[in-house]
Amino acid sequence: MVDLVSPLLSASQLPHFDMNLTNPYSQAGWGSSNGSSPVPSIFGALPFSSTASGPSLHQFQFTSLNPDVLNCTVIGPQSKTYFRILDNTPSQDFTLFQNRDGKSVAVVEWRRAPGTVVEVRDIIRKQLVSAWLPLSADRKYRYMHALNRTFVWVPKNEVVGLYTYGTSTPELYARFFRAEGRVVLEVTSTAIQLGLLECCVVAVALLQSGRTID
Template sequence: MSLNKFENVGDSQCLLVSNHGCSSSLPLNLLEMNINNPFAQGGWSNTNSSSQYPNLEPSVYGALPYSSGSSNTTPNSVLTFQFTAFNPTILNCTVLGPGSTPYFRVVDNNPFTVFQNKDGRSIAVIEWRQSPGTVVEVRDIIQKQLVSTWLALSPDRTYRTMIARNMSLVWLPRDDYVGLFTTGSSADLYAKIIRGNSSVTLQITSQAVQLGLLESCIVAVVLLQSGRRID
């Protein structure tokens, strides 16, 4: 899978910054939130394909302690996943979940970046390539396709859409984080990406996890924070 034009820069305010200009076309409910955000810029694209990668494991959702049948969470609870132990970047790291338990491992073996669950089984893969672009696949969730299609940059380069579990969502920069919002009239906030000095944090609602969005968000965080072009 390959590499395209989303640039990831240092602090949390620059998570979606690219080297391109701007225009307009954000859904009205999100546009209003975006008006005063000087960091809402981006750079992204489009295409499709089918799976060729063996040994990708099913979703880890059923193994999480906060699945829909869990009594440990409330409908509005927020779960934190921390990307740590960069070696030297987020493309080689460990993802700690609730209770500082290791949930995922990200392993870079050029030209592939592989996502493993805590049992060491692969659940997603990124293939970095120059042409036609970086490709991503998430087992049982995202068919093999260009990142520029899956995380498509808006025409005005102010946000990226993400399709997962038949839902259309939007990654939109705010003052100190990048939020994942629904595209309905309420524009619910499902997740946040927050950049620290030596780690990146994903805060995700239990509702989003129950909808099966965790793996897609984990992969999106790595792509958006990779420091590489993805469009």
């Protein structure tokens, strides 16, 4: 079990990494895109519903990027702080995710071999990110395994949506995109009730980290 309560260093000791500030999925292993990448044919024309016409979406913003999503504050409804992402553990090989009470809820351990490891407390057991968010064979989408179910992150037109998998009509559970120097995550009430919020936050941080996760 990875220690989820490692002591922290100051912000001045944080490492700096380059990242693409405009494309929400170029760093996620899907390759560079100009927004014209086709949606996998197994899903057809996936609906990216608006808040007005689609499911109720709750917005969470990754703000105060210092310098990126691996060290930032996640602001949710009513402008309240919901999570803090801290990339400043003693060895600088860990990224911690803390809730509003300062309790660690997830950890990412950056390893060269056999690969980066992730754990979400009480939801995702310690495992390789490449096993938790495996890339499809055609490199067009990523699976996400959580709560004994499989979901898929699918990019379309600068937005990446999380959908149910293996159903005749995929249901939107979450989506994220970049806007004005921040990352915006929108999660449905259904996904939050299922307990997917923490998983979505960790997944977005990984997919937007600019680091190799496979």
